Every structure is written in C-alpha cells, then in structure tokens.
Amino acid sequence: MNSVRSHKVWLAALAAVVLALSGCSASVSLGGGGISQSDLERESARQLALDPEREPEVRCDGGLDNEVNATQKCQVHTAGNWVDYTATVTSVDGNNVKFNIKADDPAQVSGDAGTDSAAEPSEAPTAEAKSALEQNLNRSLQETTGSTPDDLRCAGPLDATVGAEQQCALLDGTRWLPVTVTVTGVQGDDIAFDWEVGTEAIPEPAY
Template sequence: MVAFVLAFVVSPAAIALGVIARGQIRRTGESGNGLATAAVVLGSVFTVGGVAAVAVLASVLFKAMPALYPHPGLASPTPTVAAPPPSRSAGDLARDLSGQLTRGGANVRDATCPEDLPAIPGRTVRCTAVFSDGQPVDLLVTVTSVNGESMHYEYRPEARPIAESLLEPRVSELLADQTGSRPLSVRCAGDLPPVIGQEVDCLVSTRGGTVRVAVTTTGTAGGRVSFSIASK
C-alpha cells in the first residue's frame, strides 16, 4: 500500500518498495500483490515521464539561453548616433568677416552674426557689418564646401538704405568738403534707398538761407551706398 501511494509522490522509491513487497508476498503468500505490481508499473511510468519532461525542459532552456543571455561578442551592436556636423560659431564667424573686410581696405567698426553657421554646403546666415561712419551692410554668408573639419564659405555684401539719422550728417560733411563751409543744419525727408538712381530730398540751412537739394544714390559697391548732391 505504501509503495502504491509513493508512486504518485516519489516514483523511484515506489519502484523499489514495490519490488521488495512483491518478493515478500511470494515468500509469505500474503495478499497485496496487485498493489505492489501497480506501484512498480506506475512508479516506472512516472519516472520515465519525469525524466522525459526534464529532458524536454532542458532542451528548451538550452535553445533559449542565447536569446535570454547573449554572449557579449554576439550581442546586437549599439546603434551609432551620427555626430552633428561641425559649425562656425557666430562669434568666430563675425571676427572672420571683420578681418576679411579690414584686409580688403574697409574700416569696420563692428560685425555680428545672429547664429552659428552649420558646416552643410548651401547653408546660409545673414550677418551685419557696421563701418566707421555708422553705415550697416548685410553680409549673406553661404557654405560652399566641407572637407572633414574644414569648412569653406563665401559672403556677398548687400546694401541697406542709409537711415535718415546717418544720411543728414554725411550730407553735411560732403557739402562742407565741396563748399568749404559746413551747413547750419540738414533735414532729409527719409532714408536713402540702396538703388542707383533713387533719391531723397533734404533741406540745407546755411547763413545765406535754406536750399533744397536732391541726394541721389550713385553706387552700392561692397554694400556701401554712395551718393551725389544736387540743388533743386
């Protein structure tokens, strides 16, 4: 009876006890041979089934191990994040432009750029240079080529209107150079457009009276607006 119960709990022990019980029954003639035989049979079946189950489970785990715990050498490589392209900082770019303009003979008072210039061919940034007379000029900077860490660019000056506040003292200086006498005051009707042939009227006061003159744009070379003055 004990062997039969153990067949469902500890099957190998059930086999051993069942064999012993059958031998004892044959010697003594006691009853219980059927239970002993059943214990041996069930213990054998459960033992074989348990061994087979363990073998199947071990095979499944063996196959799953590489996926669960990959070897360091076989692990999926970490995706490489592309480094951002090098760029010229706004401050460095402004200093470069100021130096180039100065070497070209311009008297630059200041240069500024609103943002960094990425090293991507075709990218642009609009900077501003201010000359010693206060006249600002736009500089359209464009990246032309990139070679590793080296970036090449070119800039194109674009003229701005001469603001009324800057135009009046420049007209006064030009008249002083032409006539040898500085006017008492100059009042212009607006900004001078950076387009050749465009003009703006100014009232010039002198000791002899007030005259109206036409200030006309004559050139925009290098982004600098030049002009002439004529009486009206």
C-alpha cells in the first residue's frame, strides 16, 4: 500500500505549554468592533504559548464586546485537561480592543492543586490526549504535505509506549483515508510518533 510518512513529530510539544500557561496574563490588540469567538480563541492560544509552534487548544463560549471589563469564559487544554480561563477587555481605543486572559485557578495550571495527589505521574510519560494527538497530527500533515485535511479524527489517545499505535482518519475532499500513528520514541515527557496515510478510501469513521 502506498503511503506518506513523517518521522519527526513530538506530541509532548504541549508539555512546554503547561509552564507557559501557569499564571500567565496575555494582552493583544485587534482591529474591529469587538473580538469574535474565533479571533479570541486564536489570539489567546498564540499569546499563551511559550513557543509559537506549540500553541494550546482554546475554546471560548463566545466573543468579547468592545467594552472595558467585558468578560468571556474560555477553556484551555493543557496536560490532558481543560482548565477554566477568563478573558477580560482591558482597554478600547477606537477600533482596537485589548484583552488579557488568565486562569481562574492558576494552581490547576502550575500543578500546585491537589496536594494529596501522588508524585508518580510526573515521573513517567502518560498517554497523549485524543485532542492533542489530533492537533499535533494535523500540524504535521500540513507541514509535510503543504495542505490541511478537510477534517481529521482519531479514535483515542496515544499511549506513551514505543510501538503503540492509534487509528485516525483524514478527509481529503470527499474521501476518508486511514491514518496509522505509531510511537517511535519516548524521552521523558516527550512522545515521538510516525504517521502513515493509506490510499484506499474508507467509510466515514464513527469516532
């Protein structure tokens, strides 16, 4: 079966984001009368990321009005969990709206919450969440092929074990193609994987 492969993808890129998000306050100026939901999510992810190539996944309940102290609830995906954040408009100057976004409970991001929790999970890598796998795989496909799939889904998380596999699928126009993701290396919190795209169309996946 013909395939396309990539050999340099590190899932734990999002692990660095965890440190950047801890107690982080970001501010950005956008043009227009207020900030749309998509702009708020995109700009928040960019501002919260320690590395511009390692942006967290952000989802917000809506956009931000162009009024000082207007707020919007968001969630940021980090370390396999969704953490509550609040975006707040700090100033409005003509068409420019500035806002900051902070964790409602910074301890959830820094890992200080839950003092009774065991330390063992930090000593070994854990499975990469399904959403993080999809995000990293989508980025790798774009960087390698020069185009982004119309849709991308994975059946579940990827275990931090060399040789572990996970089934995904991408939509190319009207065709769904199978994608097999295989762990090739584990270093500390980092998980490296290969992906292989099949050429024979499959039914739309149920996952």
